[in-house]
Amino acid sequence: MKNNTIIIIVISFFIFVFLIFYKGLNNSNIYKPSDSENKIVPKFSAYSFFENKLINSENIFNQKKFYLLNIWASWCLPCRDEHPFIMSLKGTNKLEIIGLNYKDNDKNAKKFINDYGNPYSKILLDKDGTRAIEWGAYGVPETFLIFENQIIKRYVGPLNSDSILEIKILIK
Amino acid sequence: MKTAKFILLIFLIFSFHSVKADETDLQNKITKNLRCLICQGQSVYDSDSDFAISLKLVVKNKIKDGLSEKEIYAFLTEKYGEWILYDPKFNKNTYILWFLPLLIFLFGGAIVFKKLINIK
Numbered sequence: 001m002k003n004n005t006i007i008i009i010v011i012s013f014f015i016f017v018f019l020i021f022y023k024g025l026n027n028s029n030i031y032k033p034s035d036s037e038n039k040i041v042p043k044f045s046a047y048s049f050f051e052n053k054l055i056n057s058e059n060i061f062n063q064k065k066f067y068l069l070n071i072w073a074s075w076c077l078p079c080r081d082e083h084p085f086i087m088s089l090k091g092t093n094k095l096e097i098i099g100l101n102y103k104d105n106d107k108n109a110k111k112f113i114n115d116y117g118n119p120y121s122k123i124l125l126d127k128d129g130t131r132a133i134e135w136g137a138y139g140v141p142e143t144f145l146i147f148e149n150q151i152i153k154r155y156v157g158p159l160n161s162d163s164i165l166e167i168k169i170l171i172k
Numbered sequence: 173m174k175t176a177k178f179i180l181l182i183f184l185i186f187s188f189h190s191v192k193a194d195e196t197d198l199q200n201k202i203t204k205n206l207r208c209l210i211c212q213g214q215s216v217y218d219s220d221s222d223f224a225i226s227l228k229l230v231v232k233n234k235i236k237d238g239l240s241e242k243e244i245y246a247f248l249t250e251k252y253g254e255w256i257l258y259d260p261k262f263n264k265n266t267y268i269l270w271f272l273p274l275l276i277f278l279f280g281g282a283i284v285f286k287k288l289i290n291i292k
Contacts, residue, residue: 031209031210129222129225130229130230133227133251139210
């Protein structure tokens with residue numbers, strides 16, 4: 001009787017451990033941020049790319065319209081792929097596109113803008129990558145759609161035709 | 173007077189050095205508990221990826237700004253979620269994680285204790 005109880009306890013313990021590990025197999029161990037999070041736009045200051053003037057974020061996202069913040073770099077190949085899609089949003093009513101140039105070389109960044117076009121109304125500099133961290137970003141490219149000081153949609157990785165369509169629907 | 177000034181200067185130099193050392197220790201302690209999100213199985217402290225280098229700088233700046241260890245964790249958890257911390261917080265999702273080893277230890281201890289009493 002006593003032996004049976006011990007066997008049952010041991011078996012149930014192993015089944016319990018097995019189930020936990022089995023469930024764990026299905027969990028991804030790669031970080032995935034949630035793509036729609038109503039977070040407030042972080043406060044930060046950064047130098048502007050062309051004027052080299054210190055700008056405060058509170059003076060950027062302060063109007064009643066949509067803002068698209070795109071983190072990009074000239075060395076980032078996926079940024080090159082998504083650039084035509086961002087260009088297609090240029091001039092869209094009620095949308096202002098802001099660029100955050102991430103850990104880049106000024107000369108290369110200027111060449112990138114000259115070669116592929118400038119969809120941004122403002123480009124901010126993030127030489128050491130700390131501003132991107134304020135946004136909760138962990139790589140390039142990343143894009144945030146902002147309305148009334150809140151991040152309403154986040155795109156990790158390059159934008160594509162589907163995401164552009166989604167942005168157009170969201171800002172209608 | 174000159175000697176007093178000299179001693180004061182030496183004292184100040186050494187005290188600044190110790191403040192700096194404390195800051196570096198705290199920075200290392202915090203970054204060792206942060207998961208590098210783009211490199212598998214490495215802490216921010218161990219990694220030399222772009223993301224980890226920037227995060228180390230952010231932690232350093234926050235310490236300089238006077239934020240405590242807890243406040244820095246809270247800031248980063250708000251940005252990246254609990255996943256960024258190696259040491260999970262004690263909440264309803266982690267009760268089993270924290271208590272199971274203790275329960276198993278008590279259960280095993282009780283068995284050993286009972287056996288010892290029986291032997292006596």
